[in-house]
Amino acid sequence: MVVTLEGEIDLQRSPAVRKQLMELMFDSRDVVVDLSGVAYIDSSGIASLVEAYQMARKNNSRFVLAAVSQPAMRVLQLARLDKVFALAETVAAGLKA
């Protein structure tokens, strides 16, 4: 399943993002998160991705960040999370991974 995040993921929006991702993870769904349209993501948004990824690992399901926009990638790199998440260049590549 592809989840598309767009625009600004900040303190206001991240609780809803977390809820959506966690519901999918509870169902042990394989998820590709399309981040190509993310103009800004703050730490609370990143934390939602971390929590979902950790749950996917526990459930042996897949959780891939795909087509990560430059602003999102800079934030991931700041905390060296680009070395932690499964990343794919494109959504199509993420689905195949």
Added chain:
Amino acid sequence: MSQSSIVVENLNTFYGSRHILKNVSLTVEPGEIFIIMGGSGSGKTTLLNHLLGLLIPTSGTIRILGKDIHAVSALERQALRTRMGVAFQSGALFSSMSVGENIALPLREHAELDETTIGIVTRLKLEVVSLAGFENLMPAELSGGMIKRAALARAIVMDPRLLFCDEPSAGLDPVVASSIDDLILRLRDAMGMSIVVVTHDLDSAFKIADRICVLDKGEVLALDTVDAIRRSDNERIQNLLNRRTEEAEVDPDAYLRRLMGEKERSTRFGPQARKGL
């Protein structure tokens, strides 16, 4: 063109009869690292306190992220506050709280996030400032450099648009000071925040600044890029850059008044103007 992060126009302030800031005007642009430099008593800390909204100016205006900080409602000021982070010179960590609790405090006070998210964000910030695993220590157990980094982690925990750092490398050894500089640069590059740094550390200023504002006796002596400041032929700037001391001018009347213990005449705009943002 995007809106300036800070606009100061004709700022004047007095402590008693002393004219501390004299017609200070400046702007800080989004994503800019802006250094405020000057010797002791130049007014840089007073300027910082004005930018934080802790003092009321005698005259002039200060706009932070598009808002006049002395014209907005209490609610707007509160919202503005959540978009600003401050790393104080002393760290100003709460000694009764662990490092992790200190860093999480702004999130608990100002955001509606669940505890799992707060915990992850707190530990993320500790990773960013290279303090991973120190969340359960108390501030008294940290070294000077670690306190500075913990203070920085707390200042950025809300991902502010505007970050203020007061003497971030003061009292640190050169290697640790340099690592703080690198961290400031990485924060700006990753988060795009505007960063105002008050410092008298020349090496640090030249390493991280986009522009430098040199204050001298309350006046803006120069406001320019690093290269332009280095090339300046202004004697006072060169004295500052080359660490040359200046003989203070003697005002015989004021000197005698001080020796006789006579009080200064006006207290109109004294420290009682202090006001919490």
